[in-house]
Amino acid sequence: MTLPFKAVAVDMDGTFLNEKRDFDHEEFAKILSIFEKxxxxxxxxSGRPYARLKQDFVDFRxxxxxxxxxxxxxxxxxKQIGITPIKRDLILATVAFGERxxxxxxxxxxxxxxxxxxxxxxxxxxxxxxYFAGDVGELDKWEDLPDEDFVQITFNCGGKNxxxxxxxxxxKYGKVISAYGSADFAVDVDAYGVSKAEGLKELLAKFGLTGEDLIAFGDGGNDIEMLKLAKYSYAMENGMDEVKQVARYIAPKNSENGVFKVLEDYIKKYLN
Structure with missing residues (x-):
């Protein structure tokens, strides 16, 4: 028998990572080797930038x-195969609006x-x-931002805002940028039309695959479209209610290594 999927997509915080923002490296190495075979x-x-993810997966990237x-x-x-930036002037306007x-x-x-x-x-x-950024510079004021394009704004709210x-x-910015609640306390802002789902479509197409070949795991609002795309979609038990409503299945909590448990069940069922 063969596995019923040809690609796995995982969110990081609240999904793949445990409550210590880490994962079982030894177990992941075993699973990754099986998938490669x-x-x-x-x-x-992830909402995380590549600068951070390179550190998270230094042994596997x-x-x-x-x-x-x-x-x-x-x-x-x-290698970078795609980027959808936001112009600097729109970044400054959105930051000013959010902070005001x-x-x-x-x-x-x-x-x-x-x-x-x-x-x-x-x-x-x-x-x-x-921690999430990987490489950070500090500015006296937002107008000191370098004259270049950017890829995301994150507003850390602290509460339930x-x-x-x-x-x-x-x-306010409907057809220009898109905002997602990545957690109860954070909002990510990207160029309009950007989503994990659209990014996955482009990446999967490179491999000759579609959402029909995908198993995906997520817990937050920015995972919803990705889960809609995947034939095998899993919301984490600790995830937001609106995420659980769109997923076909529920995975155990991230603190219980839920992603690993689901993937190991598929391996046992189809490959043993």
Whole structure:
């Protein structure tokens, strides 16, 4: 027998990673080796930039592919194969709107290789955001941003304001950019039309595959379209209710290594 899928896509935070923001490297090595033998592509589809993901998978990154910053930048076989940027002037306008409308948010702006935060941001917030960014520069004011294109804005809300911020940005900038609640406390903003699903479609096409060949795992609002795309879609037990409503199946919690458990069940069922 053969596995019923030819590609695996996993979200990171709240999905593939456990509560310590880590994963079982030894077990993953075993699973990845099996997938390579079976011709199954392993894809990370994350809001994280590639600068961070390279660190997360330092021992495995050459054996995987990546849909990064929610689909704005695609990495296949270690090379960038696609990028959908946001112009600097639109970045500045959106940041100003978000910070003006929701006083107290901490903002991070991602470029292809580096992210930026204000020096005035709270130290704890800067440390938290720097973990996700991988490489961070500090600015006195947003107008000091380099004159280049960027791939994402993240608003860290601290509370439960993410749905309100998401709606406000989408209402104002509807056909230009798209905002997603990646967690209860965070909103990611990308170029309009960018999503993990669209990024996966492009990446899968490179391999001669479609969503019919895909198994996907997610927990947050930015995973919904990806789960709709996948024939075998799993929401994590710890995921948002709206994510569980669109997925075909429920995986155990990320703190229980839910992704590994599901994949191991498929391996036992089809390959043993």
């Amino acid at each position: 079976e011709g199954v592509h392993f894809i990370v589809a 050459d054996r995987m592919d990546f849909v990064t910053v929610n689909g704005a930048r695609l990495i296949a076989e270690g 409308t929701y006083n107290g948010v901490t903002t991070l702006v991602f470029g292809p290789g580096k992210a930026y935060v204000l020096k005035s941001a709270p130290e704890e917030e800067k440390k938290f955001l720097a 993410a749905p309100d911020i998401q709606k406000a940005i989408n209402d």
